[in-house]
Amino acid sequence: MVKNLTDKDFVKETSTGVTLTDFWATWCPPCRMQGPIIEQLDKEIGDKVKITKMDVDANQKTPMTFGIMSIPTLIIKKDGQVVDKLVGLHSKDQLKTVLAQYTN
Amino acid sequence: MRKYDVVVIGAGPGGMTAALYAARANLNVAMLDRGIYGGQMNNTDDIENYPGFTTIKGPELGEKMYQGTVKAGVNFVYGDVQNVTVDDQQMKHIQTDSDELVASAVIIATGSNNRKLGVPGEEKFSGKGVSYCAVCDGSFFKGKNVTVVGGGDSAISEGLYLANVTDGVNVIHRRDQLRAQKVLQNRAFDNDKIDFTWNTSVTEILGDENHVTGVKIHNNQVGDDTTLDTDGVFVYVGNFPNSQIFNNLNITDQAGWIITNDQMETTIPGIYAIGDVRQKQLRQITTAVGDGGIAGQNAFEYFEAIKHRQTVKD
Numbered sequence: 164m165v166k167n168l169t170d171k172d173f174v175k176e177t178s179t180g181v182t183l184t185d186f187w188a189t190w191c192p193p194c195r196m197q198g199p200i201i202e203q204l205d206k207e208i209g210d211k212v213k214i215t216k217m218d219v220d221a222n223q224k225t226p227m228t229f230g231i232m233s234i235p236t237l238i239i240k241k242d243g244q245v246v247d248k249l250v251g252l253h254s255k256d257q258l259k260t261v262l263a264q265y266t267n
Numbered sequence: 268m269r270k271y272d273v274v275v276i277g278a279g280p281g282g283m284t285a286a287l288y289a290a291r292a293n294l295n296v297a298m299l300d301r302g303i304y305g306g307q308m309n310n311t312d313d314i315e316n317y318p319g320f321t322t323i324k325g326p327e328l329g330e331k332m333y334q335g336t337v338k339a340g341v342n343f344v345y346g347d348v349q350n351v352t353v354d355d356q357q358m359k360h361i362q363t364d365s366d367e368l369v370a371s372a373v374i375i376a377t378g379s380n381n382r383k384l385g386v387p388g389e390e391k392f393s394g395k396g397v398s399y400c401a402v403c404d405g406s407f408f409k410g411k412n413v414t415v416v417g418g419g420d421s422a423i424s425e426g427l428y429l430a431n432v433t434d435g436v437n438v439i440h441r442r443d444q445l446r447a448q449k450v451l452q453n454r455a456f457d458n459d460k461i462d463f464t465w466n467t468s469v470t471e472i473l474g475d476e477n478h479v480t481g482v483k484i485h486n487n488q489v490g491d492d493t494t495l496d497t498d499g500v501f502v503y504v505g506n507f508p509n510s511q512i513f514n515n516l517n518i519t520d521q522a523g524w525i526i527t528n529d530q531m532e533t534t535i536p537g538i539y540a541i542g543d544v545r546q547k548q549l550r551q552i553t554t555a556v557g558d559g560g561i562a563g564q565n566a567f568e569y570f571e572a573i574k575h576r577q578t579v580k581d
Contacts, residue, residue: 191403192309192326196302199345230477232407232499233394250394254301254347256364 170224178243185216193252197235274370279306281542281555282376288563290339301347305329372537372566379506379543388472396479401425417503423447430460531562
């Protein structure tokens with residue numbers, strides 16, 4: 164299962180290596196499509212990328228720092244620095260291609 | 268490789284109905300979707316024109332339809348279809364991102380997606396104030412003023428939704444009247460929080476580093492260009508068909524809508540198309556459901572006919 168982050172632990176949990184965080188909410192249909200894709204990606208990608216998610220309903224601070232105004236938004240960080248921000252539903256293959264740029 | 272009698276691609280209202288009918292005819296049915304079942308209903312807040320329910324939330328109607336397919340024995344398969352090919356035995360091969368399915372009949376129910384405006388700034392501010400889903404993003408605009416572009420059912424019903432969560436909604440429409448159903452129109456005209464800008468097209472979306480600040484507009488009658496301040500732009504200017512993956516089959520018109528007869532048959536025997544992806548006049552849940560019933564039944568008859576032919580040959 165992909166770990167649900169909160170405003171409290173987001174920075175710590177995404178401070179090393181390559182991380183991907185899916186910002187979502189229960190009311191958002193494309194988020195509900197993105198969810199299972201993220202779960203599958205997590206299984207396939209193993210330790211290379213740390214996959215996490217954050218419910219924007221329960222956590223408002225982190226989404227605001229990133230200026231998120233549309234969900235799903237996927238934030239990719241490398242060693243604690245934001246390197247990519249993807250807006251909208253993305254397929255597993257699309258995500259793998261993007262992540263490959265940062266893991267190699 | 269997994270074998271089925273019928274594979275339905277897309278689990279919106281049309282696809283779920285087709286799968287239900289085929290499964291109740293005792294066929295082995297797979298219903299594929301790249302996400303959650305429900306299709307465009309998931310993007311709809313209140314549905315008031317589906318008989319049997321005075322008002323129902325889109326996702327809830329999707330859930331109810333899905334339960335019906337499960338009860339009938341439909342197999343829900345998660346997958347993103349890459350292409351469909353037909354072999355010399357007339358079997359259909361459905362390639363997904365992770366699997367291959369084989370079936371005698373295929374029912375295409377892939378629906379449609381929001382069309383973009385195609386103006387400068389749209390791409391740049393996507394996710395920074397430009398949105399195609401009011402239900403998803405409306406809550407980011409609490410206490411703000413937003414713009415809705417379009418004049419059809421989606422534009423007006425989502426405009427009404429946004430009027431509930433934002434401070435004010437300005438609907439910009441290129442004509443002097445709306446295309447939306449009268450009941451929605453009246454509700455929008457009666458809503459104090461909704462204004463209209465008629466005969467006007469959005470020509471550019473403006474903003475600073477981080478988000479949308481306004482739109483540049485062109486009045487089609489007077490011919491002048493002005494700027495309007497806004498915090499968000501919700502685009503509802505029609506749809507385009509999700510049919511690119513079937514290009515190799517040559518079953519669409521020039522715009523990409525799949526052509527069928529009134530039996531939902533495409534030009535390829537055993538391949539049907541239903542719902543929003545089909546070339547037709549009225550794209551609604553009710554019409555998708557109607558299409559689905561016809562295709563599910565015809566897929567059954569097609570399957571029986573080939574079985575019979577094979578028995579005769581043997």
